[in-house]
Amino acid sequence: MDHEWAVAFRFPGGRYHANPWGRHVNEGDVEWPPSPWRVLRALMATWFHKGPVIREDLLYGEDGDGQGRLEADQVFDSLVVKLASVLPVYYLPKASRGHTRHYMPGPGHDKSLVFDGFVRLNPEDRVVMAWPGLAFADEERLLLDRILRHMTYLGRTESWVEARLVEWTGIPNCYPIERESVYGSTAEDMEPVAVMAVQSEDQFLAWRDGVREGSRIGGGNTRRGRRGPKIPVTIVEALAVDTSDLEREGWNQPPGSRRVIYLRPYGCFEAKIDNRGGGDEGRGAFHIARFALAGTPLPSRFNAVTVAELFRRALLSRLDKQAPRTITGRDEHQRVLADSHNHAFFLPEDADRDGRVDHLLLYSAEPFTEPLIRVLQSLRKLYTGEQEWRVFLEGLGSRLDQAVAKGMESSLLGPARVWESVTPYLHPWFQKKGGKFGREEQLRKEIRLRGLPEPVLIEWRPFVRVGDRAASVLQFRRFRSKGSSQSQPDRHGGFYHIEFPEPVPGPLAFGYGCHYGLGLFAPVAASWSQPKVQGKSEGTRM
Numbered sequence: 001m002d003h004e005w006a007v008a009f010r011f012p013g014g015r016y017h018a019n020p021w022g023r024h025v026n027e028g029d030v031e032w033p034p035s036p037w038r039v040l041r042a043l044m045a046t047w048f049h050k051g052p053v054i055r056e057d058l059l060y061g062e063d064g065d066g067q068g069r070l071e072a073d074q075v076f077d078s079l080v081v082k083l084a085s086v087l088p089v090y091y092l093p094k095a096s097r098g099h100t101r102h103y104m105p106g107p108g109h110d111k112s113l114v115f116d117g118f119v120r121l122n123p124e125d126r127v128v129m130a131w132p133g134l135a136f137a138d139e140e141r142l143l144l145d146r147i148l149r150h151m152t153y154l155g156r157t158e159s160w161v162e163a164r165l166v167e168w169t170g171i172p173n174c175y176p177i178e179r180e181s182v183y184g185s186t187a188e189d190m191e192p193v194a195v196m197a198v199q200s201e202d203q204f205l206a207w208r209d210g211v212r213e214g215s216r217i218g219g220g221n222t223r224r225g226r227r228g229p230k231i232p233v234t235i236v237e238a239l240a241v242d243t244s245d246l247e248r249e250g251w252n253q254p255p256g257s258r259r260v261i262y263l264r265p266y267g268c269f270e271a272k273i274d275n276r277g278g279g280d281e282g283r284g285a286f287h288i289a290r291f292a293l294a295g296t297p298l299p300s301r302f303n304a305v306t307v308a309e310l311f312r313r314a315l316l317s318r319l320d321k322q323a324p325r326t327i328t329g330r331d332e333h334q335r336v337l338a339d340s341h342n343h344a345f346f347l348p349e350d351a352d353r354d355g356r357v358d359h360l361l362l363y364s365a366e367p368f369t370e371p372l373i374r375v376l377q378s379l380r381k382l383y384t385g386e387q388e389w390r391v392f393l394e395g396l397g398s399r400l401d402q403a404v405a406k407g408m409e410s411s412l413l414g415p416a417r418v419w420e421s422v423t424p425y426l427h428p429w430f431q432k433k434g435g436k437f438g439r440e441e442q443l444r445k446e447i448r449l450r451g452l453p454e455p456v457l458i459e460w461r462p463f464v465r466v467g468d469r470a471a472s473v474l475q476f477r478r479f480r481s482k483g484s485s486q487s488q489p490d491r492h493g494g495f496y497h498i499e500f501p502e503p504v505p506g507p508l509a510f511g512y513g514c515h516y517g518l519g520l521f522a523p524v525a526a527s528w529s530q531p532k533v534q535g536k537s538e539g540t541r542m
Contacts, residue, residue, distance in 0.1 A: 006130035006168035016119040018155030030117045033090045037196040050150045079140045084198040086131040089172035093125035097269045097392045174264040190263040197260040204235040286368045288397035291360040295389035298356035304517035308346040318375045348517045355467025415503040416523030424473040424493030425519040426512040446510045457499040
C-alpha cells in the first residue's frame with residue numbers, strides 16, 4: 001500500500017497508564033488503543049506548555065524558514081481540525097495487562113485504596129496511529145513533528161512516551177467498525193471496544209447549534225435555577241476545556257467527543273509467557289498461571305478456601321465438557337487419579353500482606369492443555385452471587401529443572417530453605433490410638449511423598465499474621481463447601497515453620513484441602529512475619 005504519515009508511540013517504561021472516560025479507576029480497566037480524544041488533548045497540552053520552545057525551533061531549526069513564528073497558532077488550529085476530521089486506525093503490538101494498588105494518604109487514618117491499571121508492552125515496540133487518506137500541508141506536518149518531539153507522556157504521567165511522525169506502509173489491526181470490510185478480518189479474530197473519538201468540525205458545529213437552540217427554548221436555565229454549562233465555540237476550544245471544569249459544570253461526556261466502536265484483535269492482552277524451560281515440549285509446556293484480582297473489598301485471607309473453590313468453578317464453567325484431568329483431578333471415567341497431587345492447585349495469594357487475597361495462582365505438575373490455556377486467557381470475572389471481582393491473567397510459566405517459573409513475581413514460589421504457614425495445615429489421615437501419627441508426622445510423610453528433602457526442623461506456631469494482627473486457626477474457614485460429605489480427619493488445624501537442608505521450589509501446600517489453599521506455605525523471605533508471643537515457643541502439639 002502507499003505510504004502515509006502516521007504517529008508512532010514508544011513507551012520506554014514498558015507501560016501505558018490511562019483510565020477510559022466514564023470508568024472508575026478502581027475498575028482496573030485500561031484504555032486500549034490510546035483514544036483519539038486523549039491523543040489530540042496531549043498534542044494540545046504539549047503545544048500550550050512548550051509553545052515558546054517549539055516556536056523557536058520552527059524559527060531557527062534546520063527546517064525553519066523564519067516565517068512560521070507568527071503563523072504557528074493558526075497552523076495548529078487547522079492541524080487539530082484536520083486530525084479530528086478522520087477517524088484514525090492503529091497498529092497495536094502484543095501486550096498484557098497489569099495493575100498496582102496503593103493507599104492514598106488522607107486525614108487521620110482515612111486512606112483510600114486506589115488501583116492503577118496499565119497495559120504492559122515491550123519498550124521497543126511501537127503503537128502506530130494513522131489517519132487514512134489525510135494529507136498534511138508542509139507547515140502542518142512540520143508543526144506536528146515538532147510537537148511530537150516535545151511530548152513526554154501520554155495518559156498518566158507514569159506513561160513515558162517517545163512520539164514521532166513517521167512514513168508508514170503497514171496494515172492496521174485496530175480500526176473503526178465501519179472499516180471492517182476494508183481490512184477483511186473475520187468477526188472471530190476481532191473484539192469490539194468503545195473508543196473516545198473527536199467530532200469533526202461539521203459534527204461539532206451542528207451539535208453546538210442544537211444545544212444552543214435547546215437552551216434558548218428552555219430559557220437557558222437548568223433545574224434549581226442555575227445556568228447551564230458553558231458551551232465551547234469551536235472544536236479546538238472544546239478540546240482545551242480542563243477536566244475539572246467538565247466535572248464542575250456537570251458534563252457526563254466532554255463536548256466535542258463521540259464514542260466510536262473499534263475492532264481490535266481478540267485476546268490482544270496476551271499474558272507474558274515464560275517458556276524458558278519448555279524445550280521440545282513446545283507451547284503446551286506451561287504449569288503455572290498467575291492472576292491479579294481487583295474489586296472492593298477484596299476477599300479476606302480467612303476465606304481463602306472459598307475463593308479457591310470459586311476460582312475452580314469459574315474455570316470449569318468455561319471449559320464445559322472439555323475440562324481436562326489437570327483441573328478435575330479425575331480420569332475419563334470420573335475416578336480420582338491415583339497420583340492425586342499431579343493435578344491443579346488453586347492457590348489464593350496475599351502478595352502485599354494486607355490480609356486480603358489479591359492474586360490467584362494455578363499450579364499443576366501436569367502441563368496445561370491448549371483448551372485450558374485459551375480459557376485462562378479469556379477469564380475476566382469471578383462471581384459469588386453477591387460480589388464480583390475482575391480477574392487479569394498476569395503470566396503463564398513453565399518449569400525449569402523443578403525451579404518453577406522463576407520469572408514470575410509471586411510470593412509463593414520460592415525457591416527457599418525456610419517456609420512458614422499462610423493458612424492452617426489440616427492432617428489428611430486419621431490419627432492412631434493414643435494420638436500417634438499426629439500432625440507433624442503426617443506433614444513429614446507428605447513432604448517425603450512429594451519428593452522433597454527431609455526437613456531438618458518442623459515447629460508448631462500458635463499464630464500467623466494476617467494484615468496487622470495475629471490470627472489463630474479458629475479464625476480461618478477450614479472446610480470446603482462440600483465438607484459435610486467428605487472425610488475430614490482434622491477439623492482444627494495448626495500453623496508450622498519448616499526448614500529444609502537446601503532451598504526447595506514452591507508452591508508448597510499440604511494436608512486436607514491443599515488444592516484449595518489450605519495448608520499453604522510461603523517462603524520466609526516473602527512470608528508474613530510471625531507475631532511476638534509471650535514466653536518460650538511451645539513444641540509441636542498434636
